[in-house]
Amino acid sequence: MSATSAPITPEAFLVAIKELELEQLHAEAARLQNSLYHLARSNIALQEFQNDPELKEAIADNEITIQRQKQRVQIIVEEIQRRGFPTDHVVWGNAVDGPNGEGGSADTQVGGGQQGEEGDPMAIARPEPPARAREGEVHTDDHGDGGVYL
Template sequence: MSAVSRPISPTVFAEAITELPVESLHAEAAKLQNDINKLLESNAALEAEKAVETEEGIKFLDEVIVENEGVVKSKEERIGLLKAEVEKRGQLWIHPGKKDEEDQDEAQAPAVNGSGHAEHQQEGGRDAEGGVYL
């Protein structure tokens, strides 16, 4: 028996996710995207580290970077399988990491009404100062 743990194949992964609820598929995609982001940050740090390394150290760092890139591709493939499963069920795919960015953009951009003026309304049609805008 091998001491090395290997991830399941994409085929087995695709079969396994058919049993999960849509919310779990989105959660798994978010987890995978987080892993990808960390690997990319790690690779950037490793690239910077190469500036002060010996030739042997640079070779080792290059091997680690290539290995990380392979893991990133595997995780991206799994995200693609999750997306395909969600869409196969007729549901909307929410790309992990992008929903938050869109929410932040909407929260920061002022709403504009039909006359071209930014709306300053809260619930009940009143703004923060108590005025009513129609």
């Protein structure tokens, strides 16, 4: 992000996602969860160098981004619920382990009102690929629009 641009506000994000189809909402939630996973892993790696002022600033910036992205995932979950769809399957994954193993690796489910660590409704999780993708199968859609699904 450049120094001259500001992130979209939660209100503007909500307006933007109202136009998305359900599949797109799920994809955006998964993209955000993947980003959250990598930001958390980066911060864990950077903890070793927190005496460096630049790296300390990077950790703080990542924490701000993590909070913003968690909020966006929650907004997506609420939009899916508003549309009358269940959210207990929105994002599945494994929690990020801390530097000493804290945080565990228990499966974490986002949505459906489950709470993460310390009551955080948006535990940082790594999305797992669908079983078919893990098996290396390639699937095409049956709708004739030429999409390929891994």
